[in-house]
Amino acid sequence: MKYDPQAIETKWQETWATNGDFHTDHTSDKPKHYVLEMFPYPSGNIHMGHVRNYSLGDVVARFMRMKGKNVMHPMGWDAFGLPAENAAIKNNIHPAKWTHSNIDNMRSQLSRLGYSFDWRRELATCDKEYYRWEQLFFLKFLEKGLLYRKRQAQNWCPTCNTVLANEQVEDGLCWRCDTVVEQRDLAQWFLKITDYAEELLADLEKLKGGWPDRVISMQENWIGKSVGAEIEFKVEDSEEVIPVFTTRPDTAFGVSFMSLAPEHPMVEKLIEGKEQADDVRAFVKRITNMDRIERTSDNLEKEGIFTGAYCINPLNGTKVPVYVANFVLVDYGTGAVMAVPAHDQRDFEFARKYDLPINVVIQPEDEKLDPTTMTEAYTAPGVMVNSGDFSGLTNEEGKDKVAVWLQENTCGKKTINYRLRDWNISRQRYWGAPIPVVYCDECGIVPEKEENLPIELPLNVQTHQDGRSPLPDTPEFINCTCPKCGKPARRETDTMDTFVESSWYFARYTDAQNHEAPFTPEALNYWAPVDQYIGGVEHAILHLLYARFFTKALRDCDYLDFDEPFSNLLTQGMVLMDGSKMSKSKGNVVDPTDMIARYGADTVRLFCLFAAPPERDFEWSESGIDGSFRFVNRIWRLIEELEGELLTAAPCSSTADDCTCKEAKNIRLKEHETVKKAGDDIEQRFQFNTAIAAVMELVNELYLAKDALKGDEKGRKVLSSAISTVINLMSPFTPHLCEEIWEMLGHTDRLVHAQWPTYSEEAMVKDVLTVVVQVNGKVRARLEVPAAASKDEVEELAKNDANVLKHIEGKTIRKVIVVPGKLVNIVAN
Template structure:
């Protein structure tokens, strides 16, 4: 053993031992409980970043801990390997996306190995491998058979920068989630997956997943956006036709005084035909259609409308309702037509005031009566119906049910449920993705590729051009094919699938990555699934996590898997942030753009201005505040980096990077190393204390601390993944050991007690810093890896203090501390407290009104 801790030497040594011993390779074993620990797989960008390191370190601690607890732990890793960055990088480097991707995978795999993560690498998969996406193509065909995949012409989100369409989930506030450019609407024929078929189940199970963070469930519920209401038909005044609306406020239908249509609504143009209003309506529609949807749906966008010249009738009151086209009505929600109730909807209220439309109160607040003339805003709450025929006097909730019944019995409408969730658009006009296995035949139309002709292999001889866009349509040998039905000439689909399709089922494929007969081996999948603990970033709260839930349910209905939900417990870790430096003139500054004048004072290298120390921001290249894990590992070793990531904050919170904090972590490892180095000879051949001899004094105290630490670390990991407090508990134990050592102790039990304390410190912290733990474990004479040890159990008896500290308060203020025997009764504790000299002076002879005794904690004397 070297006197100095040298991670560069011991870390590769142990990584090698683990790999050779294949200790993280697992197979199904019915004799053990299984535990599936999964972290979100990375996109192979080339180098791992701190976000990966944090995510995977958290996962690794749990995986190692669970293994020590006797679980059969599956802990796989792979690559989310299709996607645009590969195309852009290939154009830039004049290479091929495949070359770029596989080179990156090799580099990143090496980096992950250097971190010492306990992956079962035999299960590795890359989604760009034909061996993976061939099964995805099969799943697509099965979905097509069941009507869950369909092609439709629709207004879709188009990102001009990325040269592709996007799913609704991939548009954030009107911007592309990847490049942040404005998304346009384009009418195109595209492939969709029918996630809306599962809307209700996806929503319902949000209430049955106690292992998920509430805020993720809330985001999913909001995204699905279920609204219960009614479809109501409003007859046209001068024809047999009607306008159908969806409303959640059918209790206000008697107050509907006009109608609003979306500009895209087919009736909008039709109704004004030949009328004097025609020109104005057309102009309005054209003008509105030109405006970006993101702008149209902005809060600040002015609500405008135009009268069509046509009228319909309120089916309940038979009153005449003018029909308007309005810019705030969305064609894609409900029916694209809204019954306007200005008294009970703020938007309609404002619209009615602008255009001088009539108001009619039909819902009163409980115990009050509204007056149309004095109204300054709409009354949107539930209340008691008035002016509503036979429904007057009913409460809103009751009236909604009654009106639904009435609508159904008269044929005027029906109860209805609408969702905000739209079907998942999966076509992408990109090259580096899984081809959609479909063929277009002029004679037979859309024809699926027969299963036995799968896979449709993505041609690798394509060359990308700097202008962007997919080269697939130009590849004759790919596009031109024969129709499986008529054998005539036909064309292949040239779009590829959204890469979120790959990530929707990779976690299931990990259970049987070598399976050749289908996407999933049901037996193996049944053993391992569901994922017991999934760990990843919050940014996938809706996207990946919703799609994966959908896929799991579809595969269940196909009989391929046995679970309703893929992820039992979800942990969303916070971001890794760091302080930023900013020059007023040159913007964000990376450390290499600055000179450090004095400590903590930095100057912009371009202009010499003192840089402002900016706020903590998520690490990103553009802000110049990234820290490269590779550099850190080289400098401090993986264990230090792991330790800092875990120690600096609990997993779900943001982690603030601190170079000094990293030094502190390194210092702790050195301290641990020295402890074992200096005691190695004394402890040689010593057997750990086994509780057979009674202990006194400081020996007893150290042994107690040892068991208290076992308990604290176990509970912190088991109950709440709070590794920061678990680590601080081990630090306390190490401090206690140092204290103990500095006193000469000649008790024959001293070395056994010391050895137990040292070993427990190593075992308890081994999931966090596995390399140094194994090295020191070996120094102490063990032959196996710590991860193959059983997790220790604490002894409640050893934990018990011989003297219990009791805090004594007078009128709630801390006045003294006393010690009592743990077996003391409340009366005895009270008596000791009241007889305490200091307490007596605080009471000062005043009558004691009350004494509160909390055993084991405090006494409060009230005077």
């Protein structure tokens, strides 16, 4: 019997599909388990990262079915967005045709790997039956006050020809194409994610233990909660006020100048009529186009320009000059910073450069700072000085008391600031979900009527080679009727950020073919939240944060009744080649289709699961996949060699009475130990590699014991039970191989419906234990002793071992230490 993975795997894939073995619904009386991997962008071909991701999820799904759970394991396509549009433009094909062709190809590739998806729940975010509900959510959020349109400076990628959310700018570059991001003044649509900043932060506590600590920390830092005070500085000879946020109100008496972001809306008012106005405008233009990350770098050379205006410190009446500075960002705090050079390093460097006063207001307890000799800002704790009635307080006491004074004197207040900013969901590209609003000369901005949804993306358009959206040039799309007054109006031509689609897809899967609603409450509330989510850590402050916000917003619009979308999260590592991430540009891509053709899907899956723990990167190697192929064949040959000897036995079905020889006892013991080890490694630790390793050890033991056990009725029972256990334990990893062997063993029920084997504590009790014997700390013997032997009996056996006697001969035994079942240490001299 030659192992033929191609024939075996296609046979069982067809069987599973024909019988609907992975179909499930929410009417089962079994406990539910929702397993979900982050859905793929349909690029056209799967890569090894896909194989690893979906193999991990498939193990969880298959294991949980074997544990008696009602498992939902769906699949769909993150189908809108720039990559598809750019690829289609490059290949001179429409994005819709490109996308659906790629979906067909990738569906076939994923099916060939034998994943246990319920394909009835398949969705593609570019289908109108999906984005019609997204447009409905837009209208509900608008009605709820969670959406607004505002004009302000935006991150603009000149290569992608669209704006980017703050989370999509990485080190000043576009997250997709690495182009330097510019700032452009545009009117855009924003989701008020900041309304949920505190809840998003607080609810991370609920996720501890279920989410990686690293992801939780990344979200905490991105939300960026800061407790402090807002202080109002009046502009001299004006009714205008410049509010600032500070975490150090204790230093407010030391303010010697004010720093504004170049984009701050007050800049033009402050320089109006001033002689330096043109110079300030030139400075603003230059700094506005700088890299945002560079502007906040500690290594940045601090630059600024005086506006000609002054403001008044409300705490001491001091007049301080107002500067525009390159290190202040408009979207952090209020976009204005009170500068205290003595106690902030950036302010210190700025003050030294422009010869501005340095006022010490916090003194350390053991020395006295002299501003004329200071070489850096003092930022450690100390005692307040030169601070009016607050002098003498510790600076920690002063933080609260100054904030209280500000509030009592109506020139400030205690407040909390967040780094998080509202989510810009407008995109100036074609391949996305249309935003369902119109612009009417009579009525202004008007939301579409729900009954008019979906507002369909026109498919009869020609994309532009430079990536500009064709929608503004499509009269049949733009021209419409105002839903409010019935007069001619214009549609919004921006489309939604594709992260909107991926923020709720997990909910649509629960009722994916519903044409009357996005989902029914019964289906959603049965399945959700997701019990196990799997995907890359690179989405920690993008998709994962957005999906958490979207869930809370849908909850507040009465669509669902839970707070968090994903109860548990597993972030898998990358697949590397020669130490680098696989990529076409590096020429180091391993094609999964080629590997399946050479080795079969089971081997490819097995190697991805065995090579490293899921959360770590692993190196692709020919020797590694060859090793996995050898193990698969090793299982196959074991069955072949024992043809005619094996019984149709259930896992863990042999008994103590069947164990008439040492080999039988060892195999039964190892069988039950392996069930416990593999089950714990999968369920509790996601250590799939060590679970596989445990089964490998059992297979090795079977090879050593098979000749002693075959030919004997009771020995055959022990062999058959242990081999059935191997096949059951391996079925989540190599399902086709195991299904085939299960059938060969005479089972009439399909393995896909089998239960995970149950181990027995009694079967894991050892009759004989191996005890190490040391003499003066050096190992001199290993003894097989009865498990029930007393300390005294073990000691006597140790002292009478021939090798031990040789090493204590002529010496006096001073002490004997016995660790039951493990060790005897004899101290002699």
